[in-house]
Amino acid sequence: MKVLVIGGCGFIGSHVVDRLLAHGHAVKVFDRQMERFRPPLEGVEYVTGSFGDRMALIEALAGVEAVMHLVSTTFPGTADLSPTTDVQDNLIGTLSLLDAMGGLGISRILFLSSGGTVYGLPDIVPIPETHPLRPINSYGIVKASIEHYLEMYRRTRGMSPVVIRASNPYGPRQGHAGVQGVISTFLSRLNAGQSIEIWGDGSVVRDYLHVTDLAELCARAVASERVGPYNAGSGQGTSIRQIIEILAAVTGQPIQPIYKPGRVIDVSHSVLDVSRARTDFGWQCGMPLLEGIQATYEWVRQQ
């Protein structure tokens, strides 16, 4: 099928494109800029434009059968600084996309949501998809609102939305400016001989998922007829302190992190129950954390 990947030049998007090509799909990419770490791929059609540019988006939508919406103009750690911008860019931007799709008769959409933020403080861990959505930061609030609208458009406007609630993805081609993911940020700083800062005491537990595993799930999900939310995680919790130990082993250097006060907004423990994705797509996280971090370190060293 012909798929438009919005945000297809980003960290996750570039891996999703790889998996779509591997599955034999025709791929068109819409993004603000070309990929940062690779030249353009053979056989992929690239359209550059801003997510807020409705006409550019409509043009990009022409002739596609499904849309993968992987774009966010904000990050979990920074969206709270301007909720208005977050809502304007991402929520209204997505409604505009849905309206454009409706006008062109395109009903299939995969939306990349956030398993780490939409649930808020979890009642149970690992968290199933049926857990209430009680986001406590702007990033999660906007993602949850988009999910609600997708469900409303499914009920009333014939859309066919599937939602992937990703945990903490990591791997090659992740930005390392300090806003996107601890593994890439830490590896990049270690590689440059810099110190590592930790917010809180390092006990915060997250569910780290290698980006190729996430991309594979996205590729399977969009080509299916399934609708509704799917958690995407490893199903395993790892504390920041454990990550530091693995990084020390992988880089072969002792690490002395600098501890800083924890943020009020941090959820202390977040691990996803991924049995629904296993049941419906025969999918599970295939890359062990140690191996995934080794591969990421290899990539960081080559940059």
Place this chain on the structure above:
Amino acid sequence: MKVLVIGGCGFIGSHVVDRLLAHGHAVKVFDRQMERFRPPLEGVEYVTGSFGDRMALIEALAGVEAVMHLVSTTFPGTADLSPTTDVQDNLIGTLSLLDAMGGLGISRILFLSSGGTVYGLPDIVPIPETHPLRPINSYGIVKASIEHYLEMYRRTRGMSPVVIRASNPYGPRQGHAGVQGVISTFLSRLNAGQSIEIWGDGSVVRDYLHVTDLAELCARAVASERVGPYNAGSGQGTSIRQIIEILAAVTGQPIQPIYKPGRVIDVSHSVLDVSRARTDFGWQCGMPLLEGIQATYEWVRQQ
């Protein structure tokens, strides 16, 4: 205390102003226009302006200790026609209000949410405040998003938000253009000798609350230090068919409604569990439905 009532000239707002005055508070009202059914009230300061006009809002906020946010530019039945407008006007408008309050050091806010839409299709009835928020129409999605942001602002920015999730309010001074409430719409049509239309088979059950009861709860809640959501309903479910029977008794005329196909978005059964408001505010619905409808009919006949 000095309270700014945003939307204080509307149906619910005008009754809230009455109850605030009865409780001895100083009242300032911000609304697009003056009250439709009454002259301006003695001792109330009126400021006219649009909710989207940030500077007018900031001026109105000067000198107040608490804000009651009762405004919605959309209705449950019509918001779905333009979700983008709904988000723009109400969600971004509210974020703008919160930022203005933050800048002026005003932390107390009461937000009027919607007990009939934020829960979506309920798992249990009567619905407690702890029920997941799974709205399936735009009105409810925006209300739920605002609630999430209020909680985020409580955690991270020192706001003190209390949320009233109202069921189906009815009573004098309700608009009867057909978008706001079945009781007023039906009474107004009966009074004009017009026919009554029902979407679906009349089995839809709602929780009808007389507006003076709702206003009393709002007046108590804003002056308290309680935070978080409170359901506001009668705790009793009444079907549309039962409403028709009461209307026939009250107006003394036989009623032959015209039945139309039900809407996909309608929740079939919605009744709120109001024990939290009873426990924390000693509040409960005081007006029996029959008596409330009689009083509303009296008012409709005088218009």
